[in-house]
Amino acid sequence: MEEAFVYSKPVTGRYFIDRRGDCAALANLLVAGEHVAILGAPKTGKMSLLQQVLQEQKLAGKRFLVAEADLLSVRSQRDFLLALGESVLRAFGSTPGEYTRAIRQFLPETHFVFDQRSYADADRVLSLSWDIDGRDVDAVLNLPFNLALDRDTRLYLVFKNFDSIANVADWEPLLHRFEGVLRDAASRLEPSRCTVVFVGGRLNAMRELFVRRRFFHRQAERFTPSPIDEKYIIEYINKNMLARGKVIDKNLLFGVCKLFRCQMWYINHFCAVCDHLSKGYIMEPVMLEGLESLLGIHEPRFEAAMNDLTTFQVSLLRAIMDGHTRFSSAEVIRGYGLNSSANVKRIKDALEKKELVWFDDKDDPHVIDPLFAYWLSSRYFRTSGVYKF
Numbered sequence: 001m002e003e004a005f006v007y008s009k010p011v012t013g014r015y016f017i018d019r020r021g022d023c024a025a026l027a028n029l030l031v032a033g034e035h036v037a038i039l040g041a042p043k044t045g046k047m048s049l050l051q052q053v054l055q056e057q058k059l060a061g062k063r064f065l066v067a068e069a070d071l072l073s074v075r076s077q078r079d080f081l082l083a084l085g086e087s088v089l090r091a092f093g094s095t096p097g098e099y100t101r102a103i104r105q106f107l108p109e110t111h112f113v114f115d116q117r118s119y120a121d122a123d124r125v126l127s128l129s130w131d132i133d134g135r136d137v138d139a140v141l142n143l144p145f146n147l148a149l150d151r152d153t154r155l156y157l158v159f160k161n162f163d164s165i166a167n168v169a170d171w172e173p174l175l176h177r178f179e180g181v182l183r184d185a186a187s188r189l190e191p192s193r194c195t196v197v198f199v200g201g202r203l204n205a206m207r208e209l210f211v212r213r214r215f216f217h218r219q220a221e222r223f224t225p226s227p228i229d230e231k232y233i234i235e236y237i238n239k240n241m242l243a244r245g246k247v248i249d250k251n252l253l254f255g256v257c258k259l260f261r262c263q264m265w266y267i268n269h270f271c272a273v274c275d276h277l278s279k280g281y282i283m284e285p286v287m288l289e290g291l292e293s294l295l296g297i298h299e300p301r302f303e304a305a306m307n308d309l310t311t312f313q314v315s316l317l318r319a320i321m322d323g324h325t326r327f328s329s330a331e332v333i334r335g336y337g338l339n340s341s342a343n344v345k346r347i348k349d350a351l352e353k354k355e356l357v358w359f360d361d362k363d364d365p366h367v368i369d370p371l372f373a374y375w376l377s378s379r380y381f382r383t384s385g386v387y388k389f
Helices: 020-031 046-059 077-092 096-106 116-122 134-150 162-167 171-188 203-212 230-243 250-259 264-277 284-307 311-321 330-335 341-353 370-380
Strands: 035-038 065-070 155-160 194-199 220-223 357-359 365-367
Touching (some): 020 035, 020 220, 035 046, 046 155, 065 077, 077 096, 077 134, 096 116, 134 155, 134 171, 162 171, 162 203, 203 357, 230 250, 284 370, 341 357, 365 370
Parallel strands (some): 035 194, 155 194
16 A cells, blocks of 8 residues: 655655745755755755755756765765765666776776676675775765766765764865865866755754854855745645545644644654554544654654763753753753853753754754654653643
């Protein structure tokens, strides 16, 4: 049976909920050849938005290739170069012969090779025959631009989990080197030949790279997707439930949007659970049971996150959940046992690095994960009761 609520992968088409403004804005940037850094909390539809925009461009008759380099498991410069190079080679080729010719032509006098055994055993199209050196780095960083120019093809180079680059030793010189490659490419290629899109899974890590540290400053436009309008979410849920012979009261759905802050990953997961638990009209008791089931799935990672915190960090998190915003005030420091304003700054930095909260331009705190926020108030700190939809 076809899924009614998809939450296991990025979505496009009928599963993609109306974000016309974001689609138009992102499409305009990409068509103009602007490099883009897409910033946002985890599971807020960043990859879905990008894939929808690219799909709409294909439907409009535009021709291009997409190279998708996932940096999630990257822990060394070697890993990064292999991930980047392999994604680009796969975008332009599909056979051992094509890979071999491309490596010989565009990675000459480097330590990169096409290894038949690695290809047969692990489906690797790019391997190293020796330790990497500066020539290897420059050759791979330039590979997407050189291939796009040679093949007279538009290329979108998409980095998934780009925030993981910070796990690489000497990652800062590597990014500065990449900035130089982008500057050089901009001077010798037409703007739309190769466009780089940076997408990260961690909000604070991406903000650290692109906002605070200002990597790719004036090279990559920062783009933050807007929240999805409640009315489109409610319309989407009702349509899918009706197709399965089920009905949910509209007022209850407003409560769903509020609880999950209109994050479709959670909403789709929640609706899939409620769909499984019901047969006809979905009432609040079924939704509360669905919420308990969802908490049961995610609670182990919430508990692990809290067990990883110091007493000071838990105290500051409690102050945030209690609605405080000025944590260096004598009242908050004394009331929550935070010791000093200098200690408060260290605690805030730690909570940001653990990706539990983020602080906006006014330095107001926000718990990143909406279900984690509910779990904190209802289970951990017990400052609220059972949620009322």
